[in-house]
Amino acid sequence: MPAAGVPADRVGPAETPAPADRAEPVEEPEPVPNLPVRPPVPPMLAKPVKAMPKQNGTLFYEPKWDGFRCIVFRDGDEVYLGSRKERPFTRYFPELIEAVKAELPERCVVDGEIVLPMGSQLDFDALQQRIHPAASRVKMLSERTPAQFVAFDLLALGDESLMEAPFSERRARLEGIFPEKGESIRLTPVTTSDEQAAEWFETFEGAGLDGIIVKPGDQPYIPDKRTMFKVKHERTADVVICGYREHKSGPVVGSLLLGLYGDDGRLHHVGVAASFPMARRAELVEEIRPYLAELSEHPWGHWAEQAAANVGQPAAGPSRGGQRVPGAVSRWNAKKDLSFIPLRPELVIEVAYDQMEGDRFRHTAQWRRWRPDRTPESCTYEQLERPVSYNLDDILAR
Secondary structure (H helix, E strand, O other): OOOOOOOOOOEOOOOOOOOHHHOOOOOOOOOOOOOOOOOOOOOOEEEEOOOOOOOOOOEEEEEOOOOEEEEEEEEOOEEEEEEOOOOEOHHHOHHHHHHHHHHOOOEEEEEEEEEOEEOOEEOHHHHHOOOOOOHHHHHHHHHHOOOEEEEEEEEEEOOEEOOOOOHHHHHHHHHHOOOOOOOOEEEOOOEOOHHHHHHHHHHHHHHOOOOEEEEEOOOOOOOOOEEEEEEOOOEEEEEEEEEEEEEOOEEEEEEEEEEEEOOOOOEEEEEEEOOOOHHHHHHHHHHHHHHEOOHHHOOOOOHHHHHHHOEOEOOEEEOHHHOEEEOOOOOOOOOOOOOEEEEEEEEEEEEEEOOEEOOEEOOOEEEEEEOOOOOHHHOEHHHOOOOOOOOHHHHHOO
């Protein structure tokens, strides 16, 4: 039950404070390599498109990797791993530092993705676990679940910047620094065939990949601009609204917490829907107000107790006995409020999603419509489309 002074319809991190080892790490300044392209560099981005762009004579197609975007800067023994948010990943992946020194040229800047293979597939949940403030845990995880770096662009080599060179030239130069298959530094496959890309789109998802990236071969590298294209899967599912979190701006809907029923008959937290215009956020509050519930009567009524036990896991972690409930602490921001307002699980909506990560939506789902014709109990995992399994090694061997 809520602690004294906390409204009965809301619980949150105030009841389950984050321990000291969950605090934001204090980042020490890292050496900046003396290269023709120096960090921080925001990576070039891709704009989403609904359909695969047809080949026009200049396009390159690559698998879209599901990991952490990273630009590697190497100047001899100095290695810097830059993130998409321009904050270094260097301290979290010590095994990649050694791999870069062993497998990449003495002086280079390489754009790519940090991924974590588990068996024949990528495991994004395990990759998220690698972001931890405790040095001892970072070391332990680097040995137990080592990451790999998949390279897909070359920004500098030696004393030469390649930022102004067209991608076709950068790709050729990148292939030139990969004479043999690396152990931890891998080269992404590429094709100029839109038919081959369409086949990859359908099959590679089974190895945990995220779609297809399409790159114009005649374009330079433009940091922080969406000059590439990305094609991702879109599927729909009917889900139960189980609660909501307030928006940072005030008492309107920030995100809806979504649930599906499992074979065990319990309601599991499967993700959130969050992209609404501000006016719609206010409307939603009024539409769902009649369904406000006491936490003690909610299927996730043990949330506060389990949230305390789940500290150190991703924000949406498995709960007691295998039931998924919302998490209490964000892995990326220990100060972020993840408390929620429970609702009676009676409302059903249709959402769009791209892929599953285990038993949850990998990314934020998109609202499509109300489904008053569906009962909550009919919203089960059985409706979800599962891709056919595909071996990750077969992709990287291309």
